[in-house]
């Protein structure tokens with residue numbers, strides 16, 4: 001399964017990185033990066049109305065290369081100018097062709113809170129995310145037991161980072177809630193077979209407690225999709241591919257927001 005493959009390669013990568021910077025050193029680097037307001041990511045999502053998280057992503061396992069032309073800094077700036085509330089940056093290198101450096105560079109040039117999109121399988125990656133300038137990390141229920149989720153959320157809390165806990169079904173939502181997630185992202189893409197059902201986040205919304213920020217993720221293409229998600233009472237949407245394929249990203253974002 002692709003998720004196991006991605007998790008295994010993350011484990012190998014982290015083992016290598018720990019040779020360069022030990023966990024203790026990474027904790028120091030995390031502590032010394034104070035560019036971000038604590039919990040900026042969740043604060044941005046708590047605004048009135050639907051919030052938009054726009055994703056910087058060159059490729060994905062389901063679509064391969066999405067765009068050859070990948071001026072990641074310009075893209076992040078365009079998102080910010082187009083009114084993105086937060087920006088998600090893929091750092092996973094093998095299937096998403098992301099890089100930690102993209103996140104670090106973007107964090108120096110844009111103010112929007114940044115989500116580090118990677119397959120968190122070790123607390124080391126959370127300290128690393130903070131060191132790179134992220135305001136949030138992704139924790140995937142399908143990869144992490146409830147107790148591990150709880151433990152990682154605590155690490156995030158101590159660093160002022162937000163944890164976006166991703167679930168795909170009712171069982172995973174229950175695990176996220178039990179672990180104390182304050183932000184749950186419902187993925188419309190089934191990571192086992194890559195099928196996308198936009199209704200998934202609409203349907204599952206009712207299993208999420210009202211005080212938890214809820215994000216609809218993946219496969220969002222039109223203002224109609226967004227209207228459905230907004231009407232279901234979700235707090236935010238996460239959009240990647242549709243924006244990455246748009247030549248004028250600012251215009252596309254405005255259209256999706258219903259401003260055009």
Ligand SMILES: O=P(O)(O)OC[C@@H](O)[C@@H](O)c1c[nH]c2ccccc12
Nearest residue numbers: 187217218219220238239240241242
């Ligand atoms: O490009 P899309 O279909 O708009 O999807 C964005 C985002 O939801 C997707 O990239 C994603 C959702 N969960 C993930 C976990 C890891 C990597 C990527 C993802």
